Amino acid sequence: MGKVLLGLGITLLLPVLYVYLSVPTYSFKEPKPFSGEYLYNPYQDIRPELWKKYHFHCHSHKYFGLTNGRKSKEETIDSVYRALGYDHFGISDYMHINPHNAEKKDYIPAYEHGYGLIRKTHQICIGAKSVYWPDFPFMQNLNMKQHMINKLGERCRFVMPAHASFTKGYKKNDMMFLSNYRLLEVVNPFGNAIEHWDIALSNGHRVYALGNDDTHNINDEHEVCHNLTMVNTTDLDPEHVYEALDKGLCYAVEFDNWYYYPLTLEQKIHDARKLDYLTKAQLVGDTLFITTSAETMREVKFIGQDGKVLKTEENVATAHYVIQPEDHYVRTRIDLNGRHFLYLNPITRHPLPDIIDRRLDSINYAQTGLYWIIYAVALVAFIWYLFKITKEKKV
Numbered sequence: 001m002g003k004v005l006l007g008l009g010i011t012l013l014l015p016v017l018y019v020y021l022s023v024p025t026y027s028f029k030e031p032k033p034f035s036g037e038y039l040y041n042p043y044q045d046i047r048p049e050l051w052k053k054y055h056f057h058c059h060s061h062k063y064f065g066l067t068n069g070r071k072s073k074e075e076t077i078d079s080v081y082r083a084l085g086y087d088h089f090g091i092s093d094y095m096h097i098n099p100h101n102a103e104k105k106d107y108i109p110a111y112e113h114g115y116g117l118i119r120k121t122h123q124i125c126i127g128a129k130s131v132y133w134p135d136f137p138f139m140q141n142l143n144m145k146q147h148m149i150n151k152l153g154e155r156c157r158f159v160m161p162a163h164a165s166f167t168k169g170y171k172k173n174d175m176m177f178l179s180n181y182r183l184l185e186v187v188n189p190f191g192n193a194i195e196h197w198d199i200a201l202s203n204g205h206r207v208y209a210l211g212n213d214d215t216h217n218i219n220d221e222h223e224v225c226h227n228l229t230m231v232n233t234t235d236l237d238p239e240h241v242y243e244a245l246d247k248g249l250c251y252a253v254e255f256d257n258w259y260y261y262p263l264t265l266e267q268k269i270h271d272a273r274k275l276d277y278l279t280k281a282q283l284v285g286d287t288l289f290i291t292t293s294a295e296t297m298r299e300v301k302f303i304g305q306d307g308k309v310l311k312t313e314e315n316v317a318t319a320h321y322v323i324q325p326e327d328h329y330v331r332t333r334i335d336l337n338g339r340h341f342l343y344l345n346p347i348t349r350h351p352l353p354d355i356i357d358r359r360l361d362s363i364n365y366a367q368t369g370l371y372w373i374i375y376a377v378a379l380v381a382f383i384w385y386l387f388k389i390t391k392e393k394k395v
Contacts, residue, residue, distance in 0.1 A: 042248030127157025
């Protein structure tokens, strides 16, 4: 029995060891802030009547409930989010692309990638073609996080680091170097990633914010309509939505902080259907003007490099900020009424109108080859040792 258990343990351990040891070693260039004469404003030509409510992170009942989907049936998810007035409510089960509503034109295949329990270094794969099964279930270093983003990006339209601050799955310093992703789950009920976002932006990564509920129990009114994403798109065709997300024609909404304002589902339905929205975020020369459908905005903050607040305006119908030559980026946080907060994507500096996103990662083939040789030698030595021990026991 001991030998059987040992053999079973080795059998289970070998794939994990392979995943960890097969990761190439990456070299990272020194990050630099946004710079240049050209200011890119994703909202310059928005059409306010085209805003649509989106939600990309929700779990249904799968794997006998082991993945914490509880009693969330697909049909119940549909009915709740439809009542809230959402235009799209995607299901992102763990390691599973849920085919529910696949026959509809607005269907966006998605799933949450990651096995990790202690450090949840997870990703939401939006527009997923297939599930990528390997993962690093235990601790992950920067190499592993970048490698996973790259591998997942080959199989989906967007790789979005999920609940980045939750269990410190992504360290703040990671955001200085990680690249090759466009979206970040900035607002999530398990922990917002505002600081992670500002660190990424301050180091020249053009990353846009999404907000999601991360719903596990659709029957619990406190789990729904915490956060959402507004997308400016002509219709619900996935390709048009992808294009809008890629350009930054979206913003995250923090809708309900249940700790301070525990709303009933009926109250959420009422408020969500009457939620005020962005009507203008326009650059006129170097001045940014902000308006919403609300008569007045309780507070508007313009935020720049390293998360520094550049200007605050209170109780205004229109807010404005003159972008300074030293501003590498400027993002806007709007407090509509003390409960609803809009996180607008940044205006960023670039050398040319045709933006080229900078990749910091590259595989260090020499170092990778050296490590793999060391691993191979260690494996051969271990097999030889086992063979020697077995032979001595026979003698």
